[in-house]
Amino acid sequence: MNVPLIVFFVLAAMCIIGAVSLILQRHPIHSALSLIVVMIALAGLYLLMGAEFVAAVQIIVYGGAIMVLFVFVIMLLNAGLEERTNVSKLAGIAGVPLAVALTGFLAAAVARSQDTVQAATQTGATAPTKALANLLFQDFVYPFELTSFLILVAILGAIVLAAPRGER
């Protein structure tokens, strides 16, 4: 039992509690806040694994922009408590068992592959930000430019979709 392992379990517990809370909460704003908790915990896990840049981006972009956008929309639309309709019988009956089966499969697959993936991981990685930047702007420059284009398109789409009627 060493410190990284304990930290891992704590952060993992936070993730899982947050996810379960997302399911069980009835008001969407509570679900959003639970999701933010999950994201912070994940950022911690990334740090634990030594991916500091990714952890930072996670908090800044995911937590600070995307979740803020979600909260924004929830408030804009005045979302209330969730209704209790149940039109789809299929989802009601088969939903949970299937999801559990899915999880089980993946987990089982992972568990059996212990010997093929290296067991130990090192904390304190090898200055990945610089190397990451090199990789991003040299080998992956083309996808990088495409993502900027993607964001442009997304912005345009969002504006067109959300603009009030009559104003184009």
Place this chain on the structure above:
Amino acid sequence: MPILNYLWIIPALPLLGSAINGLFGSKWPNKIVNSVAIGSTGLSFLAALEAVREFTHLAPENIPWVQQYFTWIIAGDFRAGFDLQIDHLTVVMLLVVTGVGWLIHIYSMGYMAHEGGYYRFFSYLNLFMFFMLILVLAANYVLLFVGWEGVGLSSYLLIGFYFLRKSAADAGKKAFIVNRIGDFGFMLGMFLLFKSFGTLDFVPLFAKAAPLPADAMGHLGMFTVACLLLFMGACGKSAQLPLYVWLPDAMEGPTPVSALIHAATMVTAGVYVVARSHILFTHAPTAMFVVAIVGCATAFFAATIGLVQTDIKRVLAYSTVSQLGYMFLACGVGAFSAGIFHLMTHAFFKALLFLAAGSVIHAMGGEQDMTRMGGLSKKIRWTYLTMLTATLAIAGFPPLAGFFSKDSILLSAYQNEHGGRILYAFGLLTALLTSFYMFRLIFLTFHGKPRYDEKKVHVHESPKSMLVPLMILAVLSLVGGWVAAPAFWGGSDYFANFLQPVFWQGGAMNAEAAEAAAHALEIPLAIVAVVSALLGLIVAWWLYLRQPGKPEQLAKSMRGLYNLLLHKYYVDEIYAALIVKPLLWISTDVLWQTVDVRAIDGTVNGVAEGALGMGDNVRHAQSGNTRSYAVWVVIGALVIIAIVFWPYFRATTVGAVR
């Protein structure tokens, strides 16, 4: 030798006439139509005469004279060509067909003058001549079969000439269908012959067959089966038992048609085929015996039916069936030349009988029932005289034609080794019946008191165009027999000698061996035949002239037998119940309802309905509900993951290291 090189002209001329009349005749007046038809047939007759003249100058090794015009079928080793041949047998048939055919064409000029569809009649008649000439001139079985089928077709067209009458249309159909049944046997026979000999051309086939050993009596060897099958076709075409039922109904056609097709030419095609194939038949004694039995039985059977019929043409129809039976009897006992001789004489007097009957009908304004005639002998003198000549000929009175031919048949039958006496007895009995019913016809029609309303029916003699052929045929009936008169009567036995080269390998052997005995038998048998003919005449005279009421009494007292004969032994009804009805039932209920409607349509429609049904059920998956779509996505993901990771699971479980 021009014509012999251009044999195809003989059948081509009537074909040309038929085409011209068929295509253009509807707009032409009667005169042009019949000049085309009669002209083409007449030219064909002249060409035939010329061919015969040239034939007599041929050297013996050129006989049979074969001309190959073009190759029609080539399939592997099999070759069938448009080949025509002439030998002595062909000469006889050729002259009969073209000669009698031409006379009947002339007769039709007057008979059909007031009928609608004049051009159509002559077109069909010429078409028939074409096919019949192909049949007799053919040098192989395939071309013969073309002619065979063609005359069947023409017969159908001509029997159903008055097609607006249902009975006529039905009769045409019946003729064609019953012929087809026989043709089935004929085709099987042809196939068997081809399989055995590799060719269907007469000259090589008979050359191959001649040296082979004959089948034993009672043994179904190849020869026997092939001959029986060919004979089945002959039964259909020549109206023997059991396929004779179409001939009486065929009287629905115009009388010249009955004369030409159902007396002189088409129905003799069967006899011609048997005679042509005599080499095969002499190798199959069983088949010959069957032929003789069927011929004899048919002759007797038809004669009994003819005793009580009241329609003048029906009597003649059954008489034709009966006389054809005689011809087959002759072939069956090996007297092929006698059979062909009877064919020739029969053509003369039967055609004459039919044409004269047509003249009577024409005089009576369309009446065909003999019980409504009577006392016509003074009013239509020439018709009466010619018909009387023909009746004397058919009854077998010497020295007319029928006597010689019938006599030689009965003689050969008597000498046959298998049941000859019985065949002779029935043949003789049939001769008696023939004489009786023919004279019954004469007495009912021409003698006695008129049984019709003399004011309503204006009896008039027929025009010259109808009478002249009658007279020519009467002369032929008188003298036609003299060419074959056996030596002891003073004749030269010309006919049998003429056909000797054709039949020398076959039946004539019987005659050679028994020649001496034959001479001793001929005179007694001839006397017996004449006596029986006289007996028939006397009985008919007594029943119909002396005591006109007697027939009624006899009919009443023997009601059952009388009805049986009057209704032709109910054969048509039996056929309808046994064969036609079940066939129709199978066709309608089984094949149509079950197989076509339920099975085939059901399957095809069923596939469509299945697709519809499946679609109907599957569309519930498109519920529009996002959550169920989401579940389907999860299911899909699950399946893919399972498939991708499955070997991984099995591999690690198999060699798991814990």
Place this chain on the structure above:
Amino acid sequence: MVPTHYYLILSAILFGLGVIAFVFKRNIITIFMSIELMLNAVNLAFVAFSQALNKLDGQVFVLFVIVVAAAEAAVGLGIIIMIVRNRQTLNVESVNLLKL
């Protein structure tokens, strides 16, 4: 040290929870959030592998996933706004016009 497969099992659990949320919740925005949860789970797996294999490509990919998630969130929320304008409700079962 933390074995890699711990991270992977956690990723699988988070993914499963995201699927459950996706199937069960009826509010459109909550369903969207469950999608984000699933994406995060995948990101975790990427980083775990990147660290295990000592290659940085996994982390580059995580960056791209985050960018795409952002774009998707923007457009998706725009669509949600339109749905609410048309249906006046946030219940996903009201979006059922594609029914056959």
